Amino acid sequence: MSALNGAMPHVQVLAAAGARSLAECAVPLGQSGWVSFMVGTADRDTLDATLRTRLKQVAEVAAVSDRRIMARRADEVRQVSDAFLAEASLQMDASLDVKSTVRRVARTAVPAIAEGCVVHLCLPEGLRAVSLAHVDAGEQQWLGKVAAEDAWLTAALQRVLDSGQALALKGEGLRGGPFGPASSGAGRAVRAISVNPLKARGRTLGTLTFLYHRTVVADGASGFLAGLAARAALAIDTSTLYEERRRHVVSLQRHLLPSELPRVPGLELSSAYEVGDVSLDVGGDFYDAVPGAGGEVTLLIGDVCGRGAEAAALTGLARHTLRTLIEDGSTPEHALERLNQALVREGTSRFVTALVAVLVPDGKGFRVRYWSAGHPAPLVRRQDGTVAELLAHGDLLGVLEDIEYGSESVRLAPGDALVMFTDGVTEARSADGTFFESRLRDEVARQGAGEARGFAERLAEAVVEFRATGADDIAVLVARAESAG
Template sequence: MAELADSLYGMLLRMPGVLAVVGARWSGGLLHYLRSVTLSEPTPSFMEVEQEFGAAAAEDPDGDPPVTVHEVSELDGAMPHVQLLVAAGARIVAECAVPLAQGGWVSFMVATAERAAVDVTLRSRLKQVAEVTMVSDRRLMARREDELRQVSDAFLAEASLQMDSSLDVERTVRRVARTAVPAVAEGCVVHLCLPGGLTPVASSHMDAGEQQWLGAVAAEDLWLTHVLEQVLSRGQGRVLHGDELEGGPFGAASSGAGRAVRALSVNPLRARGRALGTLTFLYHRVVIAESASRFLADLAGRAALAIDTSTLYEQRRQHVVSLQRHLLPSELPRISGLTLSSAYEVGDASLDVGGDFYDAVSGAQDGVTLLIGDVCGRGAEAAALTGLARHTLRTLLEDGGPPEHALGRLNQALLREGTSRFVTALVAVLVRDGKGFLLRYWSAGHPAPLVRRADGAVEELTAHGDLLGVLEDIEYGSGSAHMAPGDALVLFTDGVTEARAADGTFFESCLRDTVAQQGAGAAEGFAERLAATAAGFRATGADDIAVLVAQAEVVA
C-alpha cells in the first residue's frame, strides 16, 4: 500500500496547479498517520500522529467516494494535515475519503493555489486514485487476512503446545504472557480470580525496562481493576482506545510508559463454565488491537483451558498428598536407645495414591514394633486397602497381640473384602537386650530387611512367607537377630529394589553398598538419604518408595 500510495501521490503532484498531496489515515476521531508530497519536497514523507480529534474529524465515508472542495481557511488549523497544506501555500483543497476494509478510512487531499485548478480532470484523477486505493485495499486485506489466518493458526498451535507442556499453574500463566509478547502485543498481563479477588499472576513487556511499571499498574491501578471486573462480569472481550482510556494509566493523556499505549484489549478467561480471570494486552497501534478480536478470544480460550487444567491438577495433587499423608503416621514414637527415621517417595507422575505404608508402635520395656507393607497397585482401591492394612495391624499390635496373629487377622479381613489385590507385610519387634536390642520379625511375602552393622557390614535377614489376601491358611517367614549399639535395621518396600536405571540395572544390585554408605551419616536422616538415592537412581518405573530405619544408639 505504501508503494502504491507513493506512485499515486506522484501522479497527482504532476497535475497542473497542484502544490501538495496529503493522505491521512483515520479510525473514528483518531488520526493515525500522514503521508505527503509537495512541490518543494517531492520525496514522500511519512509522519505518525496517533492523536485523537473526536468530533473535529470528518465522518466515516460510506459507499461511492465523492470529491469535496474546501477553502483552507475554513479548516481547523490545529490539525496536522491542515498545517502541512498551509505550509505548502494551499488556499483550496480537493478531498476524497475512502473507506478501508479493515475499518476506518483514508482521506486524500490535493492542495492548489486557485479554485480553477480543481477542474474536471483533477477531480476525475482524484476519484480514480480513491477507487484504485479502495480496490487495492480490499485485495490486500483479503490476502493479508489469509496470511494472518495461517500465522494465527500456527501461533495458536505453538502457544497451545507451550501452555500445555506444564501442569504447574504458575509456569503455565508465565508462558501465556511470554508467548504473546511481542508476537501479539507490546505488553501482556494475566489476572486470576483468587480468594483475595482479581490478582495479577504474570506480566510481560517487550521493553524490559517497563516490566516493573507494568507489574505495578496491574497490581495497584484501580481504573484497570474496574475495567477487568466489568469484562469478567459480562463474559465478553473488549477493546478500549481513544477517550475510553481517559482516567487510566494508558493513552496520550497519561504520563511515562503509559503514553505509548494506544489501545487495550481485555478478554475473560473462562473454562468448563468457570470464570478464571482475565487476559490483557497493551498495544502501541489501535489497528492491531481492533483486527485481532477473534484471535484474542481464541487465545484466551486456550489459555483458560490450560490454566484450568493446571489448577485442577494442582488441586488433585494436594488432595493426593493429603490422603497419602493420612495413610502414614504423622510422626514416629521416641524410643529410648533407638533412633527411628522414615521416608516416602512418590513414583507415579499421575499422582494416584500408592499402596506403601509403614508405622511404629511403642511396646513395653523400651521396645518397639515396626511394620511395613505394600498393597498391590495404585488408586482409590489401593488407598482403601492401605488404610485397612495399616490400621488393622496397628490396632492389633497396640492391644498386645502377637505379630503372627495380627497378620492372620489382616489376611482374613482382606479375604472378606473380596479384592483381587494382594498385600505384602513385615512386622519387626525390637526389645531391649543388654546394651543392644533383640530383633524378631515375621514376613508375609515382603522384601527381606537388612541390618547394617556399626562397622559398615550389611546383612540380609532371611524372610519368606505367603502373600496376604490370597490364601485362607498362610505361613510366615520369621527369624531373629541381635542388634548391637550402632547397628541399624533397614525396612523398605519393593519400590527400592525394583527402581531401574536407564540401562536396565535394578537398584537391588547396589542396595547393600548404598545402605553401607548412607548409614555412615547421621542416624536421623538415614531413611531419607536411602530413599532419595533410590529415587535418583530410578529412570523408569512408577512404584512408590517407603523406607523405615531403626538404629541402636551408641552408649557413651
C-alpha cells in the same frame, strides 16, 4: 483539466503531457484502501464509451486481484495464528504448577503479540495480578504497580468479568486511565489495550490483558485473542485442579501414615515417604511403629497392590488391623493371619505384602525377629559400613485362606541399623533402564554413614534422584541401635 487544482501532482503530470481532459475511475480496496486510474486526453470527445469500458475492465481486474491478495494474506495470517496458538498451548501445558503456568502465559505473549501482558486471577481474596511481562524490562515494576493498584484498570477488568465479553480500548477509550497519550510516564507509549476473560469448564478464572504500543496490532484480532485466552484459561484451570487434587491426596496419604514415630530408648527411628505416581492417586504403601511395655518395639511396613480409592481403603485396613492387634498383645503371626482373613473376606482382587519386625533390647543392642508375607527382604547395615540382606520369604496376604510366613532373626549391635522398604525403592529405574536394586546396598552403606535421624530421608532422596521412570511410591523405615558410649 482547467477545472482541477493545477497544484495537484497528477494534474501537473497530465497537463505536461498535453492532456486537456481527464477520466478517472476509483476502486475501493480491502482494509479501507482505494486505488484510482486516470487517463488524460487531448480533447473531451476522446472520452467515449470505449474508453469508459476499458477503465471499468481495469477496475474489475484490480478489484479481483485485491480480493485474492487479501484472501491469501488472511490465509497466511490464519496459518501463523494457528501455529502460534498450537505452540502457545504446548508451552502453557508443559507444567502442572499453577505459578509456572501463569508465568508461561505472559512470557509466551510478549513480544509475539503485544508489548505487555498481565494475567489476573479471581482468588479468594479478590482479583489479583499473578503474572506480567513487558518487552522493556525497565517497565516491569511500573506495570506491576498499575496491575495491582490502578482503580481505572480494575474497573475495566471488572466490566469484562461481569459481562463475560472481551474489551478493546484505544484513543478516547483510554482517557482517565494509566495508558495513552494523555497519561504520564511509561503509560504514554501504550496506544491500545485488550482484555479477554479467562473462562474454562464453565468457570471464569480471571482476565488476560494485552498492552499495545502499535494500535494496528489490536485491530481485527478479536478471534485470535479469544482463542489464546481460551487456551490459557484451560491450562490454568488444569494446573489449579491438579494442585487441589495434590493437596487432597497428600492430606489423605498423611492420614494413612503415623503422624510421628515413637521414641524408643536405645533406638533411633526414621522414616520417609515419596509419591511416585504422576496421576496423583493415593498409593498403598504404609509403615508404623508400635512400642511395647517391656522396651520392645514392633515395626510394620507393607504395600497394597495398585493405587486409588480401593488401595487407600485397604491400606488403612492393613495398617490399623496390624497395629490394633499388636497393641492388644497378639503375636505377629496371629496379626498377619487375622489381616489375611479380613482381606479374603473383603473379596478384593488386590493383594498385600507386609513385613513385621520385633526389636527387643538385648544388652547394649537389640535382638530382632521378623516375619515376611511376600515383602522385599530387609537389609542390615553394620556399624563398619558392611550391608547384608536378611532372608525373607512368605505368602502374599489376601490371596489364599491358608498362608505361611517366613520368620528369621538377627541381632543389632550398637551402631547397626535395620533398613525396611517397599518395592518402590528396588524397582525405581534410571534413564538407561538400570534398577535401583543394583546399587541399593552401596546407597544404604553411604547414606547410613550420616546422622541416624535422617537415614531414611537420605535413602529416599537418593532413590528419587536416581529415578527417571517408575510410578510406585517409596516408603522407608529405619531403626538404628544407638552407638556404645
